[in-house]
Amino acid sequence: MTAVDSTTSLATSATPALAARAGSVGGSPVREILALTARPEVISFAGGLPAPELFDAEGVADAFAAVLRDQPSQALQYSTTEGEPGLRAALAERTEARGLATSPDDLLITTGSQQALSLLSTALLDAGDTVLVENPCYLAALQVFSFSGARIVPVPCDEDGIDPEALDILVARERPKLLYTVPTFQNPTGRTMPAARRAAVAEIAARRGLWIVEDDPYGELRFEGERVPWIASHGPAADRTVLLGSFSKVMAPGMRLGWLRAPAALRRACAVVKQSVDLHTPTVTQLAAARYLADRDLDAHVAKVGAAYGKRRDAMLAALPGALPEGSSWVRPEGGMFVWATLPDGSDATALLREVITHDVAYVPGAPFYAAEADPRTLRLCFVTQTEDEIREGLRRLGGALR
Template structure:
């Protein structure tokens, strides 16, 4: 019960919320988006695909086809594991990309975010230790925190987590699982090298460790060569859960994701899913399968990636003028995000209200850290706006950062995780 809620004198107070609900806050990114929804704000804060690049016609045609040809099936309950025709198509796409997969290896989920929730339910007891990257995808931190896990960050650099540091933490902390977004990571945009993937797989195999390999962005490559999934390495084959999603390559509103996992864990996730939502919407699954059968998703993804690459280049071209001298940033080969670090004296959370007053927004880096946050960091999404809008947004960002010089009290600014930025 919040401080604003009162109980009538003749009624007893209600029992308290569960401890996990009381101790887990909301999403700082949601808070930021709520106050940057004004149309005049150029928003680099969200992780939203560009809506003008959705194949709306192709998706609509797929829905029309399934609702015309098989309405009873499309509108009926389905199996928890997912529609067989969709799992077969997903298995074929995964196998072609170097990881032999059978349809029965897959569980369709309501977005890959649900997969994280199901895995947390199936694997984690309160107090279990989870290792994550530093920084880490924010919603994964929330999922593990809600499960009552103890989350420990693995140090790394521009090539991903440090295998030596990982092994030390595995020996010392005895974690149950490691969570990683190795390709075009959220929030940094970095990609783990082939050598480090092999090392992570070897450590997991030798030390006894589950790996959750989250890959929502891997198909959005602008340059460079594809790096194999960790799940394809010998040491990790029987202990890696690979997560995929249509949110970034087809449309997030479909809420379609999937997990590929060893049998016992996959079955446990299916039981957890039965309790959560019975199954992912049938009509969405059948429409996605029909789209894959009738359209060339790879060609569509190539067009989207080319547009995103141009938008990344526009952001990279303007960062030197927008950010203070001494700043550094990543140069992602794909995905949706880049990560910047301002000089040490800056606090990007404290600066954000002033930046929003200039009608531009970013996400401060602090909430993405499981341990001590680096308050001089920020995440920028470069895919939602066109190059011209990106240039204008960076002009506004530069004006905002030049207009307010950080002072001794800068670190006492708004705490994004507690309330919306105003």
């Protein structure tokens, strides 16, 4: 073979295939819809984006400036995998003030709570393990569990969330490794699990032997009603519940700051996984968040945001009867970011979206949020990104499209 022949042969050789899991898990339909609706004239209820005009940009900027002025060597240096001690101490204090005894050593800082889900999936799940999820379920959690090779089984739910009796039967039959739940202002449905059900879920986990992953990104965004204690605060679940938190909805999603609170052995395993992923969450961002918590009143900021979001929720609820066809129904959330709606029998929210987008308005069809058979009539509407006037106009457009 000549040198030219050898070069040609090398140039035309097939490249190795991607990992099987890379082709078996689809992309996010929400992200794809957001790309389709990026035109400025579109009023999109599709994303889960906090209102940018409500960010405390001045406070965050001051926190970063103070850290870079006062602690430049530390802020720009590597940090520990577990997270900056000052931030962990501040988060432990906030968690304890909300009724769950927590020390800084109970916490691991993550690059958004989405990373916490990924770390837990790697630390806990082997291919073929069974994971129980709410029906419907947060879409990105389904993606994470699918990447791990887990078998995902939905738990029957009603307007109050997980049905404990159905959960008990499923755990006995399926022998799952963990249950994943967003019990407060759930994504996508907006529903909240009552305290009695949380206690029942904790008891089942203790008796049957499974982990609970309790995701709480929206819990501070309450507009009405009383706060419901975390599942993690129930005694039977104390040694088997992982609580996830995030600054994305109350400070700024661009900071990519989350955390997990977990029993020691699992937390250490997650730290080892994190070392292999990114070593640690950016130091400067952690220090800025800690400085913000020291210098500013985050609770006052959250109250301001919650008041605005509550008005936007009310604007959406008031306009929905004129926007959705007769026979539709929807959940009235006490907080959070989403309204979950169900169109009349025979409707297909995914098929209808093609026409809806031509009217410069968008929502997310509900089908991708189901781990098994989907209800094609369902859709999710985010009410926090737009102003009240924009919500009313968007729903006017939606009504015209659906008619």
